Amino acid sequence: MTATTLHEPAHREALWELEAAFDRGDLVTLFGTCTVEYDGRAASSLGPGARLLVLKPDGSALVHTDEGRTPVNWQPPGCEHRAAVRDGRLRVRSVRTSPAETLDVRFSAVDQLAAYGVTGGRSVEVVGSxxxxxxxxxxxxxxxxxxxxxxxxxxxxxxxxxxxxxxxxxxxxxxxxxxxxxxxxxxxxxxxxxxxxxxxxxxxxxxxxxxxxxxxxxxxxxxxxxxxxxxxxxxxxxxxxxxxxxxxxxx
Amino acid sequence: MTATTLHEPAHREALWELEAAFDRGDLVTLFGTCTVEYDGRAASSLGPGARLLVLKPDGSALVHTDEGRTPVNWQPPGCEHRAAVRDGRLRVRSVRTSPAETLDVRFSAVDQLAAYGVTGGRSVEVVGSxxxxxxxxxxxxxxxxxxxxxxxxxxxxxxxxxxxxxxxxxxxxxxxxxxxxxxxxxxxxxxxxxxxxxxxxxxxxxxxxxxxxxxxxxxxxxxxxxxxxxxxxxxxxxxxxxxxxxxxxxx
DNA sequence: ACTTCAATTTCGGTC
DNA sequence: GACCGAAGTTGAAGT
CATH class of the missing domain: 3.40.1350.10 (Trna Endonuclease; Chain: A, domain 1)
Known part of the structure; x- marks a missing residue:
């Protein structure tokens, strides 16, 4: 169970680490200033702001602000996460088919990137159902x-x-x-x-x-x-x- | 927009930073091994495992594993987050009333704590509603x-x-x-x-x-x-x- | 893959 | 605060 952290990495640095984390099957969090575009069952657009992006090895993606239980944007499990640097800026894209949906996160600044090796312990027992x-x-x-x-x-x-x-x-x-x-x-x-x-x-x-x-x-x-x-x-x-x-x- | 990160902090160290982050109104993420107990509208129990805990200044709490879009445990906005060290272990408790609900996260190990200063940029425009x-x-x-x-x-x-x-x-x-x-x-x-x-x-x-x-x-x-x-x-x-x-x- | 329904649903609007 | 219905609902179980 490792936690790798990059503090204010260069966009290209973040990209390398991100791709390595994807390869390792890590859970990744990215904090920084970004815009978010979603297109799929509906469509939405989110202007620049400070957000926490969580990328899971099962293909889920969550974009959280400082408010609300529900992510402001997301992608369900089964997506493929891809990262790239365009115009010197980090871009993360999560795509799935059936239904066709795309989530596009463009960072203007990356404050922190963390990659966690996670395993097991997922079963919850709920009472009162x-x-x-x-x-x-x-x-x-x-x-x-x-x-x-x-x-x-x-x-x-x-x-x-x-x-x-x-x-x-x-x-x-x-x-x-x-x-x-x-x-x-x-x-x-x-x-x-x-x-x-x-x-x-x-x-x-x-x-x-x-x-x-x-x-x-x-x-x-x-x-x-x-x-x-x-x-x-x-x-x-x-x-x-x-x-x-x-x-x-x-x- | 600051990001403070503690890597493998001592539990008491984590506590100090956590309380400071609460005071600053920061968005906090904690990664480590923990158990989770929830009691409120229903009740649930979650054995030890590696999880990501997100604590928001609006009182939301999310417990995420490496799988799924939905948190394995959570607390909606409006809770009060409190942290303490019991038996040398960090414990985070989020409580709300009406309905009375408690989320209890007990860490056996803290791998990483991060506090982010977040502001603005929350409005989403959804099309196709x-x-x-x-x-x-x-x-x-x-x-x-x-x-x-x-x-x-x-x-x-x-x-x-x-x-x-x-x-x-x-x-x-x-x-x-x-x-x-x-x-x-x-x-x-x-x-x-x-x-x-x-x-x-x-x-x-x-x-x-x-x-x-x-x-x-x-x-x-x-x-x-x-x-x-x-x-x-x-x-x-x-x-x-x-x-x-x-x-x-x-x- | 599609249908049906539960959910700690969450969230927003209205009264 | 209760009530009502939408949601990119999500998730699970059955067919």
Whole structure:
């Protein structure tokens, strides 16, 4: 695990080191004044300014300013990074095909270049996801309602996969859509689509119930549920992680 | 625009420089071996490994490995960064409230610390957005269909704001939902919700048309549109930027 | 490669 | 601050 650093390198110096770092499969950061041009799914242009450029050996590129979690420009994994000196200035270009996208970073000044040898340790274990909520429901179907019996998860339908499909105490089909946090109209619409799809599968006149299981829902989502005759059950992922109910609704 | 670099600093050395950098409002990068714990909206844990930690003066924090566009762990803007040495090891903690979230990075080795003074140059101009598509439609309403007359944009409805609302040559109300790229069932559902909302506003029996204007749509989206009696018009943002039609449908 | 959906989505606009 | 929807969303899983 090495870290090579060049402080205020000449552009050509930076180029040599950059190409060596690419060859080594290093993670590279470049800090300096640059302009950025992107063209691909959309197009964007960024005037001169101080930025941090991160180039990863998997082909990702990130352009960060001093603000925001999201890079101001970027390139997803799978690109090829190339560097060159044009008119005495360092230029880094990351290109990918399908879709065709190009990111062009032109430096007027390079303050620092660093190359890091990185390996392993990438797996994260996240807790509190929708998958955890699903496990909770299957563990304790009463969470949906007394007498609820899960029959399938990710059950296929004309409208897409249904999170949990089952039957209520009276034997009626129930579509359950799970959301780990407070939801808006989109989730209500999603549930409605699934319920409609199942209703079309069933013999004429069979009532299909729809349950949106989420910690809480917005007023508009509530309205949409009401319009469609769907229900909301308040529950979230196990183990009091967030995704709680800020507004507080439901009886 | 200064770049201060410490190469393999002692943990306590790194701490001093880190605190000075926070005071100066610098953008900081730390490269080394560390573990990462996150707890907040969800929770996650990341074992020891070589990572790049980026700390921004706006309170953002990013933990990057050598792979992926998305940080393996992060904290959005608005956090407070604090550093300390515990048991001789550097620890960086980024905390925010509402929602309560904590990111904890513990270094076993610091390979490099760099602090950059950054200023300005943040504004990006993106071309090919949904806003561009809207302008195109208002410029040339025939794009929707001959005789279409736009009456309002972002028109309020019970189901939310409608991108473009207007009337067709026969005077029937038309809801237009714009999408800059190929869309799936979600967009069809969104349009259906808007159309239903407008239908409820209109005197009984008034037919309300719904048009999904997008470069292309998936089969499932097409099915949903058909079920609801809605239409698709193939068009995208102006100026042949991407968002084209890979599958190729529609007559 | 395409579709579908989740995400610690993030981000911006509006109320 | 909550709500709503766009995004060059990204990423993962299934087909």
């Amino acid at each position: 929708e998958a955890d909520l699903k496990r909770r429901v299957l563990d304790d179907p009463e969470l949906v309602e007394p007498g609820f019996e899960p029959l399938a998860t990710e059950r296929a339908s004309d409208a897409g996969p249904i999170d949990v499909f089952g039957r209520d105490a009276e034997g009626r089909p129930v579509v359950v859509e799970l959301k780990r946090r407070r939801v808006g109209p989109d989730a209500a619409g999603q549930l409605a689509r699934y319920v409609n799809a199942v209703e079309r599968e069933e013999p004429d006149g069979t009532e299909v119930r729809g349950v949106l299981l989420a910690p809480s829902i917005t007023d508009r989502a509530r309205d949409l549920l009401d319009d469609e005759g769907l229900e909301h059950v308040a529950a979230g992922p196990p183990e009091g992680d967030a995704a709680d109910d800020p507004a507080g609704d439901d009886a | 949904e806003a561009d598509l809207k302008r195109r439609v208002l410029d040339d309403p025939e794009l929707v269909e001959p005789g279409f007359e736009p009456l309002a944009t972002e028109r309020a409805s019970d189901a939310g704001p409608i991108d473009v609302f207007g009337r067709d040559a026969e005077g029937r109300p038309v809801v237009v939902e714009l999408k800059r790229r190929r869309v799936g069932p979600d967009a069809a559902g969104q349009l259906a919700r808007y159309v239903n909302a407008v239908e409820r506003e209109e005197p009984d029996g008034t037919e309300v048309r719904g048009v999904l204007l997008a470069p292309s749509i998936t089969d499932r989206a097409r099915d949903l549109l058909d079920d609801e009696g809605l239409e698709h018009v193939a068009a995208g943002p102006p100026e042949g930027d991407a968002a084209d039609d890979p599958a190729g449908d529609d007559a």
